[in-house]
Amino acid sequence: MSLPSTPERDIFSVSRLVRETRAVLEGSFPLLWISGEISNLAQPASGHIYFSLKDEAAQVRCAMFRMKRQRLRFQPQNGQQVLIRARVSLYEARGEFQLIVEQMEPSGEGALRLAFEQLKAKLSDEGLFDAENKIGLPSLPKQVGIITSPSGAAIRDLLTVLRRRFPALPVVIYPVQVQGDEAPVQIVKMLQLANQRKECDVLILSRGGGSLEDLQAFNDESVARAIHHSQIPIVSGVGHEIDFTIADFVADHRAPTPSAAAELVTPDQQVWRQGLVGLSQRLSRYQQRKLQQLKESVNGLERRLSKQHPMQRLQQHAQRLDELGVRLRRGMHLNLLQRARGLEQLQTRLTAQSPTHRLEKLAHNYQTLDERLKRTMTQRLEQAKSRLGQVVRDLHTLSPLNTLSRGYAIVSRQEDGGIVRSYTEVKPGENVTARLSQGSLTCRVLDTEE
Secondary structure: OOOOOOOOOOOOOHHHHHHHHHHHHHHHOOOEEEEEEEEEEEOOOOOOEEEEEEOOOOEEEEEEOHHHHOOOOOOOOOOOEEEEEEEEEEEOOOOEEEEEEEEEEEHHHHHHHHHHHHHHHHHHHOOOOOHHHOOOOOOOOOOEEEEEOOOOHHHHHHHHHHHHHOOOOOEEEEEOOOOOOOHHHHHHHHHHHHHHHOOOOEEEEEEOOOOOOOOHHHHOHHHHHHHHHOOOOEEEEEOOOOOOOHHHHHOOEEOOOHHHHHHHHOOOHHHHHHHHHHHHHHHHHHHHHHHHHHHHHHHHHHHHHHHOOHHHHHHHHHHHHHHHHHHHHHHHHHHHHHHHHHHHHHHHHHHHOOHHHHHHHHHHHHHHHHHHHHHHHHHHHHHHHHHHHHHHHHHHHHOHHHHHHOOOOEEEEOOOOOEOOOHHHOOOOOEEEEEOOOOEEEEEOOOOOO
8 A cells, every 4th residue: 555645845945935926926016105104214326215204103115216216306305305106115135025115205295285186186087177068158248256265366367367458348247265175165155156147157166375385275175076077168367377276177278377367368459459350341342342343243134135126036036045955956966866776785785795795704714724823833843852851951051950969969068058169169078968860978088188
């Protein structure tokens, strides 16, 4: 009775264990947002930076490579609170758990930026940014509404541009706070009020520039949804050209600055004035030309009427109509005769082009082509067979194995597998491998000589 065989043990090398552990870690975690304090910051000449990210209970090593570091808008320092976006990894050379940092921000602004990105992704998934939800702007609004702070710099810029471009356009100001905890509530209330009154054709939601924290009211979810539900088109003119808020993405149109928002909703009075002057001139020229044409037409009718009475014209037209009737009947008769002769010719040609005759001719051509194809294929196969035989003979003649079969051997060093072509490439006592026609020999060099 035989004993059961012991299963083979799967023995890991250290490098294999570390490599597979790294694969498990990197495959188990997505990109993560992590907050903590920088310590042990190292900035070598390579441009990469290495540091520890810690809190009161733990720490983890981090690496940020040069290409990602170049995008930083601040200089990291020890003791600084930051928010990083990183992927989990393992440094194989030391078997050390670490984070590969893709993005880093100061902690305060980073939290706001993270909330901004999360809300942006959420609203985008819900379709609030889709182009089909946008409302077009009127070419000439009857009244413009402005939702902004009545004491800020933005309202002064807006009114200045509106007066310069189209002073006759009425403006309604819906006063709100544009910063602070009460700002989102007031903005939503005024958006709803403007939609209830329906007194404006377009609304401008605006404020001046500032930090991300200053613009937080325009990154509020309730404000975004109020903009989305507005039945009046909304132009967002918040901050400077480089500032982007959630309101910019949800609004029907985004202007880089408050002044640009005012230009977007109003026509330029100079352009309109020039257009009206041009239209007036065109209308005047058209009226003069039309009156002249009518005058010439009346004069012509008067001359024709004085030369010939209408009854005479009618009699001439009746006579002409009779002549045309005779010509029409004659032409129809000739046309029918020509068509009858054409039909007879087509019948004759159709009989000559019988499908039976064409099929017989095509069958004969097919048989001829088939025979030519078979002969050609046979000749090509014979030629290819001849060339293949010659190539096989040449290959056999040049084959290293053919050389080995005549008693020769290929000698190579066991250390690196290199071919030995000279006695100077080996030393006494060194092991070499001799490749024979059948198998190989492991030999030790006893001596070398020239």
